[in-house]
Amino acid sequence: MTSFFPDARWRQAARRALLRAHLTLPAALCLTAFHSPAIHAQEAAVFLDIPAQSLDAALIQLGRQTGLQVFYAPEAVSGLRAPALQGRLTPDQALARLLAGQPVDYRREGREVTLNRSDVTQLKPVTVLGNTLPPGAALQQEGGEAEGYRVRTVSSLGTLGAMDIRDAPYAITVVPRDLITNIQAQSPDDVFRINPTTQSTTPQMTGWAPMVRIRGFGTYDTAEDGLRRPNSFATSMEDKERVEVLSGLSGFMYGAASPGGMVNYVYKRPTLERLNSLTVGNYGGSQYYAHGDFGGRIDAQGRAGYRLNVVRQDGSTAIDDQKVDRTLISGALDWQLTDRLLAEVNASYHRYRTEGASAYWTYRPGVSRTPVPDASKQWSQPWIRDEFEKTRLMGKLTYQASDRITLRGSVMREYHDRPVQDHTMNSGRLNDEYYQIAIRSGRTKNEYQAATLMADIDLETGPLSHRLTLGYYGYSDKSWATPDSPNTGWLGPFPRSAPVHRPEPVFPDTASRPYYSGKMENQNLFLGDVIEFGDQWTLIAGVNHSRIRTRSLNAQGVRTQPDYDQRRNSPSVSLSYKPLSWLTTYATYIEGLEQGGVAPEEASNRDQIMAPMVSKQKEIGVKASVGGTLLTAALFDIEKAYEFIDGGNTYTQDGRQQHRGLELTASGKVSERVTVFGGLTWLDAKVKQSALDGKMPMNVSRTVAKLYSEYAFAEVPGLALTGGIYYTGKQWADDANTSRLPSFTTADVGLRYATKVSGKPLTLRLNVNNLADRNYWINSYYVGPPRSVAFSAQMQF
Structure with missing residues (x-):
């Protein structure tokens, strides 16, 4: 039985976000009650307070207040x-009173109710979930x-909260948990590789925070469960429910950020049913690991639940003399304190150690970048080390103060x-040699x-329905730097035919106490209004007052540059039109404030912060549900200030950078046995009003195309062929457009087999990444990863 979504309106969609899940389930699951069919014969009465409103909204309230799950199609209500x-x-x-006199029939089995309109035959259901299903479980x-990895809901759009992807007037892609698991993703790089709108720019194995390029703009900006942070070092994927990627400006929703987009990592939440899962495997090379995933309810009433993920990994990667040693413990607790108050808690501990982190490459003008360095070789040094220890605590409260007011903190x-x-x-x-410097920094x-x-406040003015959202959103980064960063000096020349490894030098002691080096903070006050014009038109208008403040100090506590304090109002307006229940069109204009870039290490003005930048985006798009596939298309035009290293080796801000393009994506089932997840981005990117007028920004590709697919064999139930091709x-490898990197195409292939052993589900996975073992530049600084073979066995019990 295939499922459809009801026509969700903006006000209702945001209000139901924490308590509603849109499901596409096979018939057997849709008709399986959580309780005996006879349970409702002895149910006690409960106090209900549901105002007169649309039947759609009333059913949502009924689900919240009784715990019923109601299945229906758009036409039914x-x-x-x-x-x-x-x-x-x-x-x-x-139920009887709500549906009295309505052209609707219903059937109840346990906690599930299926609605059918009298004059519509064989309607296909969706689910509205009441307070028995916490948002994470939804x-x-x-x-x-x-379902072909097709998702219905984006868990967070910052200030706007959760929303139906089809109705959101923004370009959004989501890599869900099952896909993360099936490609055996170890880091964000694996997710960015298959996601159609992202390109990995700074791989995690370099020791730096993973940088991703979206619509041609690089960004470190991330969120975790909708909460902003400036970067995401040493990120693991085993405790993530999904990775949500918003393409383009996010100033109204998330505050100051890069115009490329926002990556939101969503943590796993407690499960409704008992979950015990154990996976053992290898991420490539000899990176053997064990991962335990456990969840369930704590109390008999099911109002509190838990989730625990534990990972232990140790071993060498597919690159010579490179090793990863990590331990992850990540837990979550949800507690429905009252029918109107939900508490969510997260805590995690992560220890991540790398040996032989990948090297950063630069080339002098006129020096050829071919042949590409052999990616399987260790072009750094085996004794290069990087260590992280991370502890994270998070708490959320959601309070339904009334049917019209929801508070979120x-x-x-x-x-x-x-x-x-x-x-x-x-x-x-020179064309056949390179020099090298190794740097060791202290704590x-x-x-x-x-x-x-x-x-969130719901109200009506005449024929218009409003959902006002207002409040505060902020984040900060306090940093302690090291006074010690000894280095080897530039050594060489070494032949580029093979790397040269030298003994580890005796560095000066770097164990001195780190000093407080400053703080960066972004504070936002916002007001937004979601206005409905009937069932087809929706207008979103809002403004974000964003303030950026930074302070930089040296080891003596003296400011290294004047304090940075900039603020601006960033407006946003979107208009959506739904000519058909399965089709959404939209137009969006949004502005955003972004902190100026920081001069890189190779610049003469290293660490200098540039002036703040204002970015502007215009976008029109369309989203359509066709069968079991979600198709999206977006035309966009983005402008921001241009920053580059000039001829005098000074990092500067001059002119504007404009990216115009087309973004296409597809996700879901194209047939019963074929799944697709892919897309295309075409860019016309250029610099204007600058000494580099007419040039294309460096490290920006005009075309990126990706297609991940799966085929399920009818002859062998449970067996699937998987793979992808990515172009x-x-x-351009420099700002002056004198050195160009060649295009590249990589391919992955894999097999997955799901069966049962002694009645317990067992899944075997095999993935080969970069099948042809091609050497290529992912950008002007880093070589792409070599071929790697990952395999695992997962047992649920």
Whole structure:
């Protein structure tokens, strides 16, 4: 039985976000009650307070207040109104009163209710979930392998909260848990590789925070469970429910950020049913690991639940003399304190150690970048080390103050302790040789904080329905730097035919106490209004008052540059039109404030912060549900200030950078046995009003195309062939457009087999990445990863 979504309107969609899941399930699951079919015959009456409103909204309230799950299709409730209900009623009595005189029939089995309109035959159902299903558990029902990894809901759009992807007037892609698991993703790089709108720019194995390129703009900006942070060092994927990627400006939703987009990592939440899962495997090379995933309810009433993920990994990667040693413990607790108050808590501890982190490459003008260095070789040094210890705490409260007011609050704090950080830089100076410098930095620390306080208010003015959202959104980064960063000096020349490894030098002691080096914070006050014009038109208008403040200090506590304090109002307006229930069109204009870039290490003005930048985006798009596939298309035009290293080796800000392009994506089932997840981005990127007028920004490809697919064999139930092909066009390796990187195409292939052993589900996975073992530049600084073979066995019990 295939499922459809009801026509969700903006006000209702945001209000139901925490308590509604849109499911596409096979018939057997849709008709399986959580309780005996006879349970409703002895149910007690409960107090209900449901105002007169649309039948769609009334059913949502009924689900919240009784715990019923109601299945229906858009046509079943379209244009219908429901009377007010107040007082003590059994769920059956409430259903009968809501549906009295309506052209709707219903059937109840246990806690599930299926609605059918009298004049529509064989309607296909969806689910509205009441307060028996916490929001995290609701997300778990989406994006499954059986659905072709197609998701319905984005868990967070910052200030706007959760929303139906089809209705959101923004370009959004989501990599859900089942897909993360099936490609055996170890780091964000694996997710960015298959996601159609992202390109990995700074791989995690370099020791730096993973940088991703979206619509041609690089960004470190990330969020975790919707809470902002400036970067995401040493990120693991085993405790993530999904990775949500918003393409383009996010100033209204998330505050100051890069115009490329926002990556939101969503943590796993407690499960409704008992979950015990154990996976053992290898991520490539000899990176053997064990991963335990456990969840369930704590109390008999099911109001509190837990989730625990534990990972232990140790071994060498597919690159010579490179090793990863990590331990992850990540837990979550949800507690429905009252029918109107939900508490969510997260805590995690992560220890991540790397040996032989990948090298950073630069080339002098005129020096050829071919042949590409052999990616399987260790072009750094085996004794290069990087260590992280991270502790994260997060808490959220959601309070349904009334049927028209919802309060949302959250706070997050994360501590980073980095005892040692080594980096290697290679410099190509002649066509057949390179020089190298190795740097060892002492202990550094960071303390990240984020907090939100928001109110959602529903009201009506004449024929218009409003959902006002207002509140505060902020985050900060306190940093402690090291006074010691000894290095080897530039050594060489070495032949580029093979790397040269040298004995580890005796560096000076770098164990001195780190000093407080400053703070960066972004505070936002916002007001937004979601206005409905009937069933087809929706307008979103809002403004974000964003303030950026930074302070930089040296080891003596003296400011290294004047304090940075900039603020601006960033407006946003979107208009959506739904000519058909399965088709959405939209137009969006949004602005955003972004902190100026920081001069890189190779610039003469290293670490200098540039002036703040204002970015502007215009976008029109369309989203369509065709069968079991979600198709999206977006035309965009983005402008921001241009920053580059000039001829005098000074990092500067001059002119504008404009990216115009087309973004296409597809996800879901194209047939019963074929799944697709892919897309295309075409860019016309150029610099204007600058000394580099007409040039294309460096490290930007005109075309990126990706297609991941799966085929399920009918002859062998449970067996699937998986794989993908990923193309990146040519990129300029310098700002002056004198050196160009060739295009590259990589391919993955894999097999998955799901069966049962002694009645317990067992899944075997095999993935080969970069099948042809091709050497290529992912950008002007880093070589792409070599071929690697990952395999695992997962047992649920």
